[in-house]
Amino acid sequence: MKSLILKLKNVLQFIKQKEGGLKEYYRTHKVKINRLISRIFVYVFLITIAYVFVYPIMKMISISFMSSTDLVNPEVIWLPKKFTFSNYAVAWKVLKGQVSLFNSIKYSTLLAVLQTVISAITGFAFARYEFKGKKVLYTVLLMSFIIPIPILLITQYNMFSNFYTQLGWFGNSGRGLGTYDSQIIMALFGQGVNSAILILIFVNFFKMIPNDLYEAGKIDGATPLQLFWHITIKLSLSTIVVVFLFSFVWNWNEAYVTDFFVGDGIELFTNQLGKFDSLFPSRASEGRTEGDALQLVESFKMAATVISIIPLLILYFVGQKSFVEGIEKTGITGE
């Protein structure tokens, strides 16, 4: 900071020294000044865009603290006059927080673990081995990314429904439709959310592991499984973290497929938030005296939204580097 002020003083002196000093200064420092100006423009632009990015989130957080009087008060734009945390308490109750938080974490973790394991195994085969039909299969794998979900989902739903009927599994017994069983089975067979991308990340990373290591392992008599475990997996822990994190987040945010298979069977943050309006009347006033029913206002909804993304935000700020570098280094760029 001090050096900056000194610099400014020097510049001012230079300009004051003689007639037309400013022009002279510009002539001699043309490149520097131009670069400074362009840099300022770049920063202003980036900050503006960043503002647009976070605007909905900031608005959401600010509204979530507002009382109902603040909401209609035209003077209140960003900062509420009185911060209330009661919105969060109500929202937590409507979301059935303690149940749905646990469920969301539990099932996202389970699916993410399954997806990571299967993607790693599949990626290993595509990256290290040459086999008949590899090119076709790999192309088909990549192509499968662009197939819209509904066209698969309709038949998948029928298949599972048939399958469960034959097994005698019905939702109420904790198996079958209305539970996560279908998605767990699909994840087990490498067909979870965005599986193609996860496999692609692994393939690209495994290809970078030097072949010498495998040669050395083979000379020492390692079996393919040992090569996979001791060399591939142990060298790619960072990639595994990346894939796990992405899978976790995608499974957490997945709403359409979950809505088909799970429906109302299990309370999750996403489906509770999706039905917030209809859940509100019955749940918000629970334990309150009669005639004291709460009105549904925006603040509650915003508070609920904040609650439901807080776990993801925590995850992002902890694993922020992994997320960005995961896409960067392992290159979905597809070369």
Next chain:
Amino acid sequence: MAKKDMVKTLTNVSTIENQNKIAYLFILPWLLGFLAFVIYPFFQTIYNSAFQITSAANTLVYEFNLNVNGGNFGTAFRNLYFFPQLLDFIVMEATYVPTIIIVAFILALLLNTGNKGQSAFRVIYFFPVIIMSGPVAGILRYNGAGSLFDYMNNIIFKMLVSYSPRFASALSDLFANFTMVLWFTGIPIILFINALQKINTNLYEAAKIDGASSWQILWKIKVPIVKSTGFIVSIFTIVQIGTYSLNPIYNTIKGSIYSTAGGIGLASTFAFIYTLVVFSLVGIAFLLLGREPKSKVIHLSSIQRASLEAVHLKRQSVNKGKVNES
């Protein structure tokens, strides 16, 4: 022939093992899942679209109806919601995807200049990828948090409305959801930055020596090289917008499964038509961005070459003269 084979085996320093059976074992779970949960459902759903399917006593009854009034396809065309929604979807893709690609490319360029604090910006630009789920985006959009500008009173916009209402409504949708559009750029930005960083900086040096301005460097070097990434980004964006759970078509398809009039057959038809649309969008993206540029080969006659060389020599001598003068 034998010699050829031997040369081949000697020179073929493969970095990949040739143990097919083991590879099949590794790939088996995915392959089974792929056959059962992608290939089979894909074709089954297409097959379904030709039938009126009713469920009786837990079994599905198929009744061929393609010969009556165009069957499910006829019903789909006559459906009040489906085709307007499909049109909306196409307009949405057509406006969002180019915007996302251009904005992501510009941001990637600005984030790749080596200024300070760029990683902080990258963190901000990437975070929507993490939190954007259907319900969250739905609530934010519903509450108008997605729109920023008061574009409706803009004179240019008013002129547009009177000139072409359809174009204006597409544009207004884009502006109304501009934040949401930006939220799709998280991964494209990273992909573009990645592609830009891979460009050999010697190319810039060479271009500068030849007197190219930074504008020319952008158009003649960066854009052509990044074009292939642009194709991947466009596919990614098309799919992302499609799977975005606010997509109204998804709900129409889902709703028609349970309706008595439509059933699984009609839902399959909707899904099939929708899939065709998505595929053709990807096809258009491929035509626009995916093809390798043809390199031009110019054949010069000996006279032309000689004259070019003469010009070159002349220039060099002129330049030398300049240097000597100064």
